[in-house]
Amino acid sequence: MDTSFKGTFISTLKQAQVLDKEIYDLSAMVENIPKELNALNEDFRIRKATLESLTQELRALQLKHKELDNDLKAREANVTKLDAQLSQVKTNKEYAALQQEIRALKADISLVEEKIILLFDEIDAQQAKVNLEKERLNQEEAVLTRKKKEIEEQKAKSLERIKDLTTQRADILKQVDREIVNRYESIVKHKDGLALSPLQDENCGVCQMTIRPQVQNEVRLAGRLVFCESCGRILYADNA
């Protein structure tokens, strides 16, 4: 490729570079938005799963309570039934056996009642956990909705800005030879939006590689495109 020419292409490319860097950074930000949204949604999903598992634990405790309650009622019914039988037994031995049975049942009933009381405490504590988590989730949902809205607004603004910058850069680059523009654009694309590098003392201002004296001279003459042999960017002298 013949890159010899005369003119002030470097100062024009420098103007374009400012715009292209901004376009590159904004585009990278816009491209990253789906990932950002996924991460936010995933955080929220995990939070939601936490609430669901706490709620399930609560339901299990409530079910256990219902079972104990049924058990209690059955034993109480049994006591009532046996109490009624007491008046009908014929022998002292039968009477004593029945009384023994009733005492045992009543002791069991006391144990079940104790379990129920302990379970009530557990249910209360679990219900408090569920309520707290629900409150947190509601707050996080509000934050999530707000963040998503901000991101969408930011995206719209960025796309609008990219459109403006793209028009501006096209106008600027009209002044430069097409072949140079192609070369410049290819570097912008492959080098993180930065195609130009200033010569700083003897080094490439971007990658810091030392530039050979002859190449330095060519950069200062600015008669043609000169590339950094290390990072491939277009070198320019700060007076260009």
Ligand SMILES: [Zn+2]
């Ligand atoms: Zn370099």
